[in-house]
Amino acid sequence: MKVAIIGGTGFVGLYITRHLLAAGHVPRLLVRPGSESKVERPESCEIVHGDVSDPSSLVECVRGCDAVIYLIGILREFPAQGITFEALQYQGVVDTIAAAQENCVGRFVLMSANGIRPDGTAYQRTKYRAEQALKDSGLRWTIFRPSVIFGDAEGRMEFCSQLKKDIINSPLPAPLFHAGLLPTKAGLFELAPVSIEDVADAFVLALSESRTESQTYSLCGPERLSWKAILSTIAAASGRTKLMVPAPALAIKAAAGLFDRFPWFPISRDQIRMLMEGNVCTENDGFARLGLTPTHFGVDQLGYLARGD
Structure with a gap:
């Protein structure tokens, strides 16, 4: 399976790319110019140079793929630098959904966050709206809501x-x-800190099991x-x-x-x-529903x- 990853050079993206390769999939990563060194095993991945703010880059990245994984999230915004929750956690998802629809990529897996709600902080609101956009898209979706994630950062933020x-x-x-x-x-x-290895396992499992479609999973440690x-x-x-x-x-x-x-x-x-x-996690345990045991x-x-x- 060829899988487009938006946000593949970050901490979570590093591990999901590793797990996709281990499972025999082909990751295609959207990479900003200058960030090529953040791609592990580039010889085994497909690289599309571009930015999430450019819809044409998203179209190029998802074209010919079987699934899309959207991972971009930020903890703080700096509007003066163009880094905002609205742009990266909502509009980027909306534009990626449109690119997937245009290219008939029916499978979409989104990383959201545990505890989001429509009346929360800007971080929580934009994540919530992104979820709603995906649910209304007509695509075969799965949403993961991890708690705080831990694991070897390898130079990235964790x-x-x-x-x-x-x-x-x-x-x-x-x-x-x-x-x-x-x-x-x-x-x-x-x-409820959750292991990055467990989160990556959940994402890869979702691509191969149809029972995960139209499902939202909260991912918390034990x-x-x-x-x-x-x-x-x-x-x-x-x-x-x-x-x-x-x-x-x-x-x-x-x-x-x-x-x-x-x-x-x-x-x-x-x-x-x-x-x-x-x-x-206050809802049904996501890992138990997936058949995984958290670390x-x-x-x-x-x-x-x-x-x-």
Whole structure:
């Protein structure tokens, strides 16, 4: 099967491309000029140079393919640089759907996100609208909604590596965010980290099994872990201990209100909001429905954090 991948040079795209090749598929990647070095095993992939903002590039990428996988997502937007949720998480999906329809590519697999909703943050709203556009497209679709994803980043951005860089390696105490003024529940909101290997397995399985069509799967790891427990695990995997202190979210949001338009500031107001909402699966377990067993999140699975600073 020839599979077009939009967003194939990122962290998730790296692993999905590997798993597609291992399963005997032929990935065709849309690659921006200058990003060719991010393609692993380029001799085994087909490369289309272009950008998601160019509909003609999308048409070229999907033409002759059996399926399309759309992976592009960002955690923060920087409108001055043309990096927006609207463009990359919604309009890019709409344009890729149109390219697939034009070229009779009937199969479309979309990476969304756990916890999205129509009345949430800009990140959540654009992901939700993209899902609706795909469901209304007439294509044979599958949607995956992973929680926070962990795994060896290999130089790309990844949840645990980013927390190690921004929090664990910082000389400042780690913040245990809490609502209100009293720190009675500081750092106790829960996430369900999911392995990138498991996410890639789910995507590849969806291409070969018709039972996954017209289905939405939330992908969460087997444990619901508090923010405090996750930071402790990342610190231990990095060979460190870390002081942690309660941090009122209102104060952090106030600082983010001043500085989150700058890339050097580590977190945005919306990221704080979504983080404190938690990110665990509340619907039927996606991995159980797929017949897959998710990977435990622990020190042994985070060995890649011990490499470098």
